Amino acid sequence: MIYIHSIGRAVRYYPERPALRVGDDLLNFRELHQRIKRLAAALTHVGFGPGDRLALLLPNGPEYIQFVYACSWLGVIVVPINTRLSPVEIDHVLADAGPRGLVRHSSLPVPSAPVSWELILDEEHLERGNDCPDPYYDPEAILALIYTSGTTGRPKGVMLTHSNILSNVHNFNYWMRYREGGTYLHAAPIFHIADFPGMFAAPAFGACQVALPRFTAPAFCQTVEKERVNYTVLVPTMINLLTQTADGRTHDLSSLEVLAYGGSPMAPELIRRTREILPKARLVQVYGLSETGFLTGLQDQEHSNERLMSCGRPCPGIEVQVMNECRSQQLEAGQRGELVARGANVSRGYWNNQEDTTAAFCNGFFRTGDIGYQDAEGYFYILDRLKDMIVTGGENVYCGEVEAVIFGHPAVREVAVFGIPDPQWGELVAACVVLKAGINLTAEALIRHCRQSLANYKVPRHVEFSETGLPKSGSGKVLKRLLRERFWVGAERSVGQVTA
DSSP, X not given: OHHHHTHHHHXXXXXXXXXXXXXXXXXXXXXXXXXXXXXXXXXXXXXXXXXXXXXXXXXXXXXXXXXXXXXXXXXXXXXXXXXXXXXXXXXXXXXXXXXXXXXXOTTSOOOOSOOSEEEETTTOOOOOOSOOOOOOOOTTSEXXXXXXXOTTSOOEEEEEEHHHHHHHHHHHHHHHOXXXXXXXXXXXXXXXXXXXXXXXXXXXXXXXXXXOSSOOXXXXXXXXXXXXXXXXXXXXXXXXXXXXXXXXXXXXXXXXXXXXXXXXXXXXXXXXXHHHHOTTOEEEEEEEETXXXXXXXXXGGGOOGGGTTEEEBXXXXXXXXXXXXXXXXXXXXXOOEEEEEEETTSOOOBTTOXXXXXXXXXXXXXXXXXXXXXXXXXXXXXXXXXXXXXXXXXXXXXXXXXXXXXXXXXXXXXEEEEXXXXXXTEEEEEEEEEEXXXXXXXXXXXXHHHHTTSOGGGSOSEEEEOSSOOOBOTTSOBOHHHHXXXXXXXXXXXXXXXXX
């Protein structure tokens, strides 16, 4: 369904406009549509049809975008895999999603989980097909499974329908205010919910797309200057790197009209530095989750000193409330509680996981797991997390997943993982470990153990060993608050922000 309202719309209204940068070539929408049709025919030829899953383990690039479009054409469910995951983690995703096939790049980790069909994109060619069905049209069909780490280490596939993503396109347009034409840059990973809807928003408004295989400040600046990029989405750590390099001042970045960012707020000093190198760009902070897409936005004119810690207000079509601990009553302005949301953008739940799906919803609202409040003007503020989760550099890390790996080391008796503030990444993963009696273990050795099973961003950056047992409540629950509070002394919030 979404293909009709994105690429299909572009072909009807902007057939000759630039659509996608592919190497040295710039395809228009008519040419891109024909390429996607041939790719859809090739996937049909090897047996893909509605409801099948196709996993993509690829860097950002035009091929990635075309495969997603071909899946949306056929009703195939695309499974974008985080390229930073370890082979063990990728295997878990493949085991849960059960894809019919996998398209991967040889430069990325090689999973061992068996799939019935595999294409190594930079080494093999896909055989052409002859027949291609008409574009699939079912608003409630699943378009993508976006995987997020589970609290116990089990990956959870967020089921996003065609109508969920189309709703996100409309919602994001409320904050970014697309105009017809222009150029959108995929600088953040396409497998993230922050960037994924951009693939469908850009053609709907006749915008050309360019993709960065990997973000670096020099590559970003060079691309913005060369392609005259108008819109992009970054996380604050990327923006921080951008402001600390000379590239931002030696390249012409004046074409950039809108810079959206999410994952955490930015400190006033970082906002100031960003406006210095991007004086013409409007800043938009967006808050959301894989399960909901964009929920709230703080627009450029709202980036005032008193509101910089706010994540903004929801747009029409999204309802966000602050609920009490029992989730039985909406709280008044200024009262702290859990943020819950509902709207056409909200996922129906998790793939093959009814237990977590049931737990995620209450009275028709999705539970975000974020603790905060709403002020008298309707602006929301995030203070803490109900979920045992860390956000580092825009990536979610569930403490239970890291704890399970550390606990697997034979020298470990107890472990608690928690987040500590960091000016560059927002938060860092920290671990407090109790060793078994008479056994020695260094932090370096424990970190090497973690790297065998965890993505790099999940590996603890701070490890400390305790001579005594971990602090516990009367029921035996580890009191992580006591472990982390010394790191957060003087902070108004218990979640990190990027400051330097």
